[in-house]
Amino acid sequence: MSDNDAADRPPRLDRRQLVGALGGAVAAPFLIRRAQAASAVNIGVILPLSGANAQFGVNSRNGIQLVADQINAAGGIKSLGSARVELVVADATSTPTQAATVAQRMITQNRVAAILGAFASSLTLAISEVTERRDIPLLTMSFSDQITERGFKSVFQVVAKASVIGAAQFDGTLAIAKKAGTDLKQVAILFEDTAYGTSQAGGLRKAAAKAGVQVVVDEGYPLGITDVTPLINKLRASGAQAVFPVSYLNDSLQIIRVMRQQGLTFPAIGGAAGYVIPDFKSGLGEYAEGILSISPANWDQDPALTDTFSKRYGYFMVHEALEHAVCLDVLVQAMEKAGKSDPASLREVLHGTRFEGGWTKVMTGGAVQFDAAGLNTLAEPLMVQWRGKEPVTVWPERFAKAPPIWKA
Amino acid sequence: MALIQAILDGVMIGGVYAVISIGLTLVFGVMGIVNFAQAEFLMLGMFIAWFAWAKLGLDPLVGAFLAFALVFLLGLAVQHWLVRRVMRAPEVAQIFLTVGLLIVLENAALLAFGSDFRSVSTPYQTAALRLGPLFVSVPYLAAFAMSALSGLGLWWFLRVSWFGRAMRATAQDPMAARLSGIDVDRMRRLAFGLGVGLSAFGGAVILPYLTVYPTVGSQFVVLMFTVVVLGGLGSVAGAVVGGLAVGVIQSLSGLVFPIQLQNLVLFVVFIAVLAVRPEGLLGKAR
Numbered sequence A: 001m002s003d004n005d006a007a008d009r010p011p012r013l014d015r016r017q018l019v020g021a022l023g024g025a026v027a028a029p030f031l032i033r034r035a036q037a038a039s040a041v042n043i044g045v046i047l048p049l050s051g052a053n054a055q056f057g058v059n060s061r062n063g064i065q066l067v068a069d070q071i072n073a074a075g076g077i078k079s080l081g082s083a084r085v086e087l088v089v090a091d092a093t094s095t096p097t098q099a100a101t102v103a104q105r106m107i108t109q110n111r112v113a114a115i116l117g118a119f120a121s122s123l124t125l126a127i128s129e130v131t132e133r134r135d136i137p138l139l140t141m142s143f144s145d146q147i148t149e150r151g152f153k154s155v156f157q158v159v160a161k162a163s164v165i166g167a168a169q170f171d172g173t174l175a176i177a178k179k180a181g182t183d184l185k186q187v188a189i190l191f192e193d194t195a196y197g198t199s200q201a202g203g204l205r206k207a208a209a210k211a212g213v214q215v216v217v218d219e220g221y222p223l224g225i226t227d228v229t230p231l232i233n234k235l236r237a238s239g240a241q242a243v244f245p246v247s248y249l250n251d252s253l254q255i256i257r258v259m260r261q262q263g264l265t266f267p268a269i270g271g272a273a274g275y276v277i278p279d280f281k282s283g284l285g286e287y288a289e290g291i292l293s294i295s296p297a298n299w300d301q302d303p304a305l306t307d308t309f310s311k312r313y314g315y316f317m318v319h320e321a322l323e324h325a326v327c328l329d330v331l332v333q334a335m336e337k338a339g340k341s342d343p344a345s346l347r348e349v350l351h352g353t354r355f356e357g358g359w360t361k362v363m364t365g366g367a368v369q370f371d372a373a374g375l376n377t378l379a380e381p382l383m384v385q386w387r388g389k390e391p392v393t394v395w396p397e398r399f400a401k402a403p404p405i406w407k408a
Numbered sequence B: 001m002a003l004i005q006a007i008l009d010g011v012m013i014g015g016v017y018a019v020i021s022i023g024l025t026l027v028f029g030v031m032g033i034v035n036f037a038q039a040e041f042l043m044l045g046m047f048i049a050w051f052a053w054a055k056l057g058l059d060p061l062v063g064a065f066l067a068f069a070l071v072f073l074l075g076l077a078v079q080h081w082l083v084r085r086v087m088r089a090p091e092v093a094q095i096f097l098t099v100g101l102l103i104v105l106e107n108a109a110l111l112a113f114g115s116d117f118r119s120v121s122t123p124y125q126t127a128a129l130r131l132g133p134l135f136v137s138v139p140y141l142a143a144f145a146m147s148a149l150s151g152l153g154l155w156w157f158l159r160v161s162w163f164g165r166a167m168r169a170t171a172q173d174p175m176a177a178r179l180s181g182i183d184v185d186r187m188r189r190l191a192f193g194l195g196v197g198l199s200a201f202g203g204a205v206i207l208p209y210l211t212v213y214p215t216v217g218s219q220f221v222v223l224m225f226t227v228v229v230l231g232g233l234g235s236v237a238g239a240v241v242g243g244l245a246v247g248v249i250q251s252l253s254g255l256v257f258p259i260q261l262q263n264l265v266l267f268v269v270f271i272a273v274l275a276v277r278p279e280g281l282l283g284k285a286r
Helices: A002-008 A015-037 A054-073 A096-110 A121-134 A162-179 A195-211 A229-238 A249-261 A278-288 A303-313 A319-338 A343-352 A358-362 B002-031 B038-056 B060-081 B091-113 B138-159 B162-172 B174-179 B184-209 B217-231 B236-256 B259-276
Strands: A040-047 A084-091 A114-117 A138-140 A155-157 A186-192 A214-221 A242-246 A292-295 A354-356 A367-369 A382-387 A390-395 B128-131 B134-137
Touching: A040 A054, A040 A096, A040 A319, A054 A084, A054 A303, A054 A319, A084 A096, A096 A114, A096 A121, A114 A121, A114 A319, A121 A138, A121 A155, A138 A319, A162 A195, A162 A242, A162 A292, A162 A382, A162 A390, A186 A195, A186 A229, A195 A214, A195 A242, A214 A229, A214 B259, A229 A249, A229 B002, A229 B236, A229 B259, A242 A249, A249 A278, A249 B134, A249 B138, A249 B184, A278 A382, A292 A390, A303 A319, A303 A358, A319 A343, A319 A354, A319 A358, A354 A358, A358 A367, B002 B038, B002 B134, B002 B138, B002 B162, B002 B184, B002 B217, B002 B236, B038 B060, B038 B091, B038 B184, B038 B217, B060 B138, B060 B184, B091 B217, B128 B138, B134 B138, B138 B162, B138 B184, B138 B236, B162 B174, B162 B184, B174 B184, B217 B236, B217 B259, B236 B259
Parallel strands: A040 A084, A040 A114, A114 A138, A138 A155, A186 A214, A186 A242
Antiparallel strands: A292 A382, A354 A367, A382 A390, B128 B134
């Protein structure tokens, strides 16, 4: 009924519409001009910027922002008519469903050419389901083996897989100990019992079995643990010669502190995450010195590049910032080479190219090359050791910047 | 020897549990209100102590007094403007208020401080005393000593001071207290302020061995209720006994079971105690 009434009435311009139309007319030239000059490429960045992993997300964003600014300052992407890199950053929180929703929105609304993210493997896996369906390239530094083991065509992993990292954590330790004249016979594994801790502990366990080393303590603990004393009491009684704790920050600080309280000075070899960030040092002070950890990459492989980061943000370039920087650099190199930013040609170039120069120089092998599954075949995990304010690469020897110190 | 070590660790941790839980029992005893937001005041205490350490250079054990004072004032305000209004309301309204307060405080902290984990660094953090084969962790010992100190202070306050006796009178019979010239509203304000202030104090003294983040309260809330109900809801002495019991049970279970089962053991004991003594270890039968 009311519809009919409206239809009968002659069309009339009310005041609100008039203002809108006038406003539009005034703004139109500016909008059009902006659209022309803005030959920009939208690149999606999805990271945990709130929630338990926010710190790692912020570090990653800093790394990506740095590279984007460097590229834009140098004149943008030349083969695309000097197009600017326009980052579309979104918070994945810490829930996979939210990460997937954000990815969906970026693809439909922001028309992103590719997506970078999302630090935590569980988030990356959720995003990859969306990007694979929509054929959008996803570049990541998450560790999980599953990422490149599902036969996906549009996912690219710039770091080594979790199982490789876990094995390297063990093998590197064994090699360093041997060099110092210690034969490791008994070790302990402590891990936080979410996906990251359990999967990496699995890699450690396997490597230990292979090397014939006995695991005398093998305990998971809840992530929000408030009293690690019972764990350390067990550790002290176990006769372990080294301990492999796989933890985020809160638990890593507690474990090292209580170990030191009880006078346990045998080496602790962390599993990246909580052990290779500046807060680990600020939380432990001098007790951080000499702590070893595995890391998928380290700033000291090319200080000339990573110094730009520490100058801008005031702390050393943590590995997640660095690997995300590499993701963006590789993506831009691919666009430069393709001369297009459509997903199909990007995917083709990403699969078939050995990327050199730029930020890839920080990675082991000094380059990035993806295999058919999207895994960077040149990436190798590094052993790092805290020296003063930064972790320094100590193993494998050809990448080492300082000799490892082993205090048995 | 491992047994003695475990009991020792348990007693020290339990002393801290007692102090953070006393507030909950005090508020319930005096006002009959279950404060679900109690653990969020502990979180606030930890943050105050952290900022006192980072900005003013105060050791958390000193910052604890500042945390107590500020959260005490906040408690007065919360009691006056929020809790007082639901004193006579149905229990559901009281639950909604304190649960709402929990959500507001937690998310306000997230907004204001971000989700970072913050940790202090103090010289005694990694120190331990050695008694023969036993280790006494200095931060645990310090937290225990501070907890004992505040517990004794509270005991003196409730037993000896006029305010404390007036507060106990209010708890026993608000009407009779009012007839004897006691300002019942004021006593309730004081009780609520003291209750949340003590939790904040407890939060500050454990900061040397923990990290603070906006959702840290959730690690403690179930523990606090267990302590209080185990000891007897509304009984301050009960909270002390309950706290020590929970600490020792957790620590002992670590000797036999994996640490992930710590709380399973705790709750099995908890349910067993309630089956035999529903009023809790020191609670009065109703």
